[in-house]
Amino acid sequence: MGLDKQAAEVVIIGGGFGGLEVAKGLKNVPVQVFLADRRNYHLFQPLLYQVATSVLSGEKIASPIRHVLRGYDNTTVVLAEIIGVDLESKIVYGSRAGRHFDYLVIATGLEQSYFGHDEFRANAPGLKSLDDAYEIRRRILIAFEEAEFEEDEASRQGKLTFVIVGGGPTGVELAGSIIETATKTLPSEFRHIDTSTARVILVDRGTRLLGGMPEEMGKRAMADLESMGVEIWLERGVTSVSEEGVFIGEEFVPAENVFWAAGVQGTALAGSLKVERDHMGRVMVGEDLSLPAHPEVFVIGDATYVVDPQTGNPVPAVAQGAIQMGQFVAQMIKDEVEGKGNARGVFQYKDKGSMATIGRGKALASINERTFSGLFGWLMWGVVHIMFLVGFRSKMVVMMDWVWNYLANERGARTITGDPELKVKEVRGIKMGDKKEKVRK
Numbered sequence: 273m274g275l276d277k278q279a280a281e282v283v284i285i286g287g288g289f290g291g292l293e294v295a296k297g298l299k300n301v302p303v304q305v306f307l308a309d310r311r312n313y314h315l316f317q318p319l320l321y322q323v324a325t326s327v328l329s330g331e332k333i334a335s336p337i338r339h340v341l342r343g344y345d346n347t348t349v350v351l352a353e354i355i356g357v358d359l360e361s362k363i364v365y366g367s368r369a370g371r372h373f374d375y376l377v378i379a380t381g382l383e384q385s386y387f388g389h390d391e392f393r394a395n396a397p398g399l400k401s402l403d404d405a406y407e408i409r410r411r412i413l414i415a416f417e418e419a420e421f422e423e424d425e426a427s428r429q430g431k432l433t434f435v436i437v438g439g440g441p442t443g444v445e446l447a448g449s450i451i452e453t454a455t456k457t458l459p460s461e462f463r464h465i466d467t468s469t470a471r472v473i474l475v476d477r478g479t480r481l482l483g484g485m486p487e488e489m490g491k492r493a494m495a496d497l498e499s500m501g502v503e504i505w506l507e508r509g510v511t512s513v514s515e516e517g518v519f520i521g522e523e524f525v526p527a528e529n530v531f532w533a534a535g536v537q538g539t540a541l542a543g544s545l546k547v548e549r550d551h552m553g554r555v556m557v558g559e560d561l562s563l564p565a566h567p568e569v570f571v572i573g574d575a576t577y578v579v580d581p582q583t584g585n586p587v588p589a590v591a592q593g594a595i596q597m598g599q600f601v602a603q604m605i606k607d608e609v610e611g612k613g614n615a616r617g618v619f620q621y622k623d624k625g626s627m628a629t630i631g632r633g634k635a636l637a638s639i640n641e642r643t644f645s646g647l648f649g650w651l652m653w654g655v656v657h658i659m660f661l662v663g664f665r666s667k668m669v670v671m672m673d674w675v676w677n678y679l680a681n682e683r684g685a686r687t688i689t690g691d692p693e694l695k696v697k698e699v700r701g702i703k704m705g706d707k708k709e710k711v712r713k
């Protein structure tokens with residue numbers, strides 16, 4: 273179907289799980305779709321921690337949106353950051369142009385939150401984007417390189433201490449993967465340090481790990497991580513972060529690597545709408561996912577706060593929630609433009625379970641109130657993630673990387689890009705006069 277100038281115009285902001293699903297659901301529907309994203313790729317966020325810990329390279333979990341939607345003739349993909357929406361005039365604005373809409377779908381996800389302490393960001397990067405994952409990967413790899421060169425014992429320990437803030441799935445997965453890097457992947461490659469002496473500390477304010485998941489999963493995650501050597505500090509919060517270390521409650525822990533997996537908040541665009549939002553900045557919508565005063569504007573996925581009428585619980589910020597909302601909204605728009613829509617339906621979330629990996633060959637899955645763990649849990653986790661990865665090529669290459677990683681304990685994506693500048697207090701090796709200045713103190 274080509275572009276029809278008379279057709280209703282549907283603007284989608286965001287090419288994540290929710291936005292893509294709306295565009296796909298409108299295939300062969302007599303509408304013109306414009307999907308705008310500030311990035312040119314759809315990111316499979318559930319595997320970001322594997323990019324951060326060198327298991328996968330970034331391109332394997334990032335699919336060009338243009339390519340994904342190449343067969344959708346009524347859809348135009350626009351690389352643009354949307355900076356404002358005029359709800360009354362029905363126009364969305366980028367920095368250079370505006371576009372009219374008949375229907376608008378806002379699917380902009382969430383951003384990292386430092387709970388009012390944005391000053392932590394410089395020393396405690398979060399994990400929300402591919403750039404974040406590359407930054408964490410760079411810091412982990414450089415930490416071992418610096419430690420190999422560092423003669424000063426205390427400084428070396430600080431470099432080999434990794435603190436992860438937040439015991440949700442991202443924190444659990446990062447902690448497991450970092451300890452495996454230290455104890456399984458790297459030991460045979462370094463000559464002066466025992467990489468397996470690295471400390472990995474996982475901190476959470478709550479009384480258990482995986483707070484949003486069944487209790488059994490939290491207990492098993494804790495037992496598995498502890499058996500791998502991760503220290504778990506519960507009921508304590510991080511009160512300050514510096515280049516040298518972190519205060520966890522009242523205690524200072526020398527740690528040069530702090531990673532933030534603790535909180536999320538609504539995007540600036542959601543904030544600019546001047547509509548009702550919850551304490552996290554998510555937009556409150558009606559049961560059909562539209563804004564109360566604007567039935568032509570929908571907010572879906574992580575960006576929205578909506579209660580599932582069956583359970584009375586908020587729909588969780590997970591990929592399945594965004595996908596199901598995207599399908600629901602696409603069907604509603606289709607019915608309305610095709611003249612089949614009478615009264616709008618009510619969005620109901622189908623919980624398909626929750627999952628988290630702990631390490632190589634170890635994962636937890638909770639489906640229909642049953643918890644699966646160990647190798648079987650890991651295989652289930654792997655199959656589900658491969659199913660939802662976008663693109664056949666990505667599915668194949670990720671599967672091959674996992675098999676190789678499982679068999680050989682090797683991590684292939686370990687390139688430190690840029691000019692790595694090592695910060696070492698007391699340099700090991702032959703002193704080289706002036707040349708020593710090349711190694712920054």
Ligand SMILES: Cc1cc2nc3c(=O)[nH]c(=O)nc-3n(C[C@H](O)[C@H](O)[C@H](O)COP(=O)(O)OP(=O)(O)OC[C@H]3O[C@@H](n4cnc5c(N)ncnc54)[C@H](O)[C@@H]3O)c2cc1C
Pocket residue numbers: 285286287288289290291308309310311313314315316317318319320321352353354355379380381382399400441442539541572573574575589590591592594627
């Ligand atoms: C590290 C990590 C691990 C996760 N693990 C899991 C997991 O194991 N299982 C699971 O179910 N869920 C997981 N999630 C959550 C899951 O990724 C989200 O629930 C899902 O991505 C939400 O989809 P969405 O479409 O609402 O938003 P997103 O997928 O976040 O997409 C939002 C899109 O909007 C774009 N955008 C934002 N603002 C603008 C703007 N102003 N203009 C233009 N474009 C904009 C962004 O570039 C992005 O492409 C994880 C999330 C993270 C960060």
